[in-house]
Amino acid sequence: QKEVEQNSGxxxxxxGAIASLNCTYSDxxxxxxFWYRQYSGKSPELIMFIYSNGDKEDGRFTAxxxxxxQYVSLLIRDSQPSDSATYLCAVSLAGSARQLTFGSxxxxxxxx
Amino acid sequence: EAQVTQNPRYLITVTGKKLTVxxxxxxxxxxxxxxxxxxxxxxRQIYYSMNVEVTDKGDVPEGYKVSxxxxxxxPLILESPSPNQTSLYFCASSLSFQxxxxxxxxxxxxxxxx
Numbered sequence: 001q002k003e004v005e006q007n008s009g010x011x012x013x014x015x016g017a018i019a020s021l022n023c024t025y026s027d028x029x030x031x032x033x034f035w036y037r038q039y040s041g042k043s044p045e046l047i048m049f050i051y052s053n054g055d056k057e058d059g060r061f062t063a064x065x066x067x068x069x070q071y072v073s074l075l076i077r078d079s080q081p082s083d084s085a086t087y088l089c090a091v092s093l094a095g096s097a098r099q100l101t102f103g104s105x106x107x108x109x110x111x112x
Numbered sequence: 113e114a115q116v117t118q119n120p121r122y123l124i125t126v127t128g129k130k131l132t133v134x135x136x137x138x139x140x141x142x143x144x145x146x147x148x149x150x151x152x153x154x155x156r157q158i159y160y161s162m163n164v165e166v167t168d169k170g171d172v173p174e175g176y177k178v179s180x181x182x183x184x185x186x187p188l189i190l191e192s193p194s195p196n197q198t199s200l201y202f203c204a205s206s207l208s209f210q211x212x213x214x215x216x217x218x219x220x221x222x223x224x225x226x
Contacts, residue, residue: 008152032211043202043217044155051212088154092211098170099145099211104154 003027004091006103014111019076021087021106026070029094033065033072036088038105044088048074079110114139118203118218125193125225133188133221135203143206143213144186148172148199149220155202161186162209193225 003026013019021035032051036044050056050063050072062075072091076083089103116137125131137144145160147170157170159178167178175197177189186205190197203218 004154034211041200041220041222043220045217046214049212090155098157099143099160099206099209100215102155104152 002103003093003101004089004103006087006089006106008104009107010109011106012109012111013079015079015081017079017110019079019083019108019110021074021076021089021108023072023074023089023091023103024070025072025089025091025093025101027091027093027096028067028070030067030070030091031094032092033063034090034092034100035061035063035072035074036090036102037083038086038088040086076108079108081110081112084109114216116203116205116216116218118201118221120221121219122222123224125223127194127225128192131190131193131223133190133201133203133223135186135188135218136184137186137205137216138184139205139207139216140183141205141207141216142183143209144180145170145204146176146178146186146188147202147204148197149202150199158188158201190223193223195225197223198225199223 035048038044048063086105090100146158147155161167161180201221206213
């Protein structure tokens with residue numbers, strides 16, 4: 001089992017729809033969860049972080065965390081073509097010497 | 113401006129020819145790391161450094177070396193590059209190891225080994 005798993009996609013949604021991206025993690029002791037957006041050939045940029053169970057909203061983005069199910073998701077409302085990118089889930093695994101463990105990413109395409 | 117600078121950004125080299133990818137940050141960060149990114153595999157950590165003269169292996173250290181003689185610099189050394197090291201490399205830095213510190217990524221270095 002991978003430590004951080006994401007559906008690789010590609011995921012396609014029409015413009016204006018809600019895009020839902022999912023991530024599961026293996027370490028129940030994980031404390032911090034991050035979503036990065038990465039445009040093709042560019043460096044990752046942080047768009048959301050969440051530390052507590054529940055929802056966290058920032059503009060069109062909502063991160064949802066369920067530690068009991070070891071599941072974190074990212075919702076993008078009113079999706080725009082400029083949201084087309086790869087979204088990386090990253091987790092700070094308890095007891096790991098690694099600062100963050102990244103999933104393999106989900107490629108999102110928003111169709112005009 | 114806070115930044116992490118990598119060089120070269122693009123490089124094609126031949127098997128066995130030693131190369132160094134430099135990384136420099138101007139934020140006085142303690143923690144620096146190197147990642148490689150391959151299709152379908154996300155970002156995998158190669159080496160990291162908690163502070164000057166303190167380095168340790170990440171997930172995929174084979175074939176790489178690093179050094180941290182100064183706080184601002186963290187070069188990645190490929191002593192004898194092989195084609196399986198063809199990848200996109202990112203240097204990153206943050207104030208400390210704590211994951212809640214903002215991580216700054218360099219722009220990436222595309223390396224092709226033929």
